[in-house]
Amino acid sequence: MNIITDKTRTIIEEEEKYTSFTTRVPYYPLVVSKAKGVKVIDIEGNEFIDFLSSAAVINTGHNHPAIVEAIKKQLDSFIHYTPAYMYHKPHTELTKKLIEITPGDFEKRVAFSLSGGGSVDGAIKAARKYTKRHRIISFFKAYHGASIGALSVSGYSTAMREGMGPLLEDVTFIPYPDSYRPQFNEELIKNSDACLDYLQNLFDTVLPANEVAAVILEPMQGDAGILLPPQEFYDRLLKMCREHNILIIADEVQTGFGRTGKMFACEHYNLEPDLIVLGKAIASGMPLSAIVGRKEILEAWSAPAHFINTAGNPISCVAALETIKVIEEEKLAENAEKQGELIKDFFNKIKRKYDCIGDVRGTGLLIGVDIIKDPISKERDQVKTAKICWRCWENGLILAFFASNVLRIAPPLVINEEDVMKALHIIENAISDVQNGLIPDSVLEEIKGW
Ligand SMILES: Cc1ncc(COP(=O)(O)O)c(C=O)c1O
Incomplete structure (x- = not known):
């Protein structure tokens, strides 16, 4: 005791x-x-x-010696010079590494922030700018962070949202398949199908699909209490999104970096999202988050649309590079x-x-x-x-x-x-x-x- x-x-x-x-x-x-x-x-x-x-x-693991060593070495060179104005090698190396390890066999770009929520905001901005559409679809019980954009796409609880409005207004929530407390049908696949019938019904009645920029999702919902959809859910969702040119933003802030038994949870589903949001474990506790996604989307916005002075600082970047090495080597x-x-x-x-x-x-x-x-x-x-x-x-x-x-x-x-x-x-x-x-x-x- x-x-x-x-x-x-x-x-x-x-x-x-x-x-x-x-x-x-x-x-x-x-x-x-x-x-x-x-x-x-x-x-x-x-x-x-x-x-x-x-x-x-x-x-x-706490204070992994290789990560501590990498941070100390960087501290002896310089703590920070903003990548918003100048260049540094850890930043360049990390962008290359993130492009290499994330799902998606297409040309990519990377943009850093400091928190998961910050990168969710960035992904929403990039998706809107690229598609020239404003609506976003998210899921009940999703948690994407506490910044105003991330909060707007979080369906976790009204307590978080109460008194904060107006939040981003063009966000529509749909059910995320729950196998233990199924919303529509006891059978796993039928239930997940019914969640997407719900979306189809929205498209057919009140939500013009051609106004939707993106669907933001956690490949496995974390804070909702760990919900894992069946493969069929993503197969059909992907088809619906492709049909209407809607982007998929996968929030891997909680599921990323080996947590689910693969480097990223999307790999369990062969899912190649247009944008992936990374955070939390990326730098083993140093503040860093990132959006990794299709080149054309992350080049559609102009500076300083996602300009964050201390994002991608060299200490976080070396910690992230070493984190990825440790996850791979060990x-x-x-x-x-x-x-x-x-x-x-x-x-x-x-x-x-x-x-x-x-x-x-x-x-x-x-x-x-x-x-x-x-x-x-x-x-x-x-x-x-x-x-x-x-x-x-x-x-x-x-x-x-x-x-x-x-x-x-x-x-x-x-x-x-x-x-x-x-x-x-x-x-x-x-x-x-x-x-x-x-x-x-x-x-x-x-x-x-x-
Ligand atoms: C899936 C997911 N997205 C985003 C966030 C927000 O990350 P941060 O607290 O770094 O803004 C969290 C945090 O719990 C999360 O679990």
């Missing part, structure tokens, strides 16, 4: 006094002191296995797939013992465990979910949740079987303690979650 003293409480009190609370979704009182590989140590000296990877940012996507299978097997086995485990889904190390009130209603159990995460933290595991009731299993991709098993046993004990009523309701005052 963790020890928490005034050292931790003082920092948290000060944070609460001076930081805007909208910038944080609180989980538990953990003040990070050090992190290495899959371990995080707080300022009290408590050690945790990290099953969150700083929200799927630290795919290469075969991290392959490890993600292997450990992910182990994790899913474990939950599928213990599911028989705990009826609060409704569903286990995902691929690689992007896994969701759906915690429910009962198997018939599949009603989301936010209270139980929060308590499980709290107990895990008490016992040395960082575990978060999203979609109010889905345990978010996303460790660094360098994790080995021993740490996976340790973490899984902490989770099973936590589930058992929660089922046995051992976690007081008072913890719900602290843990809010996503």
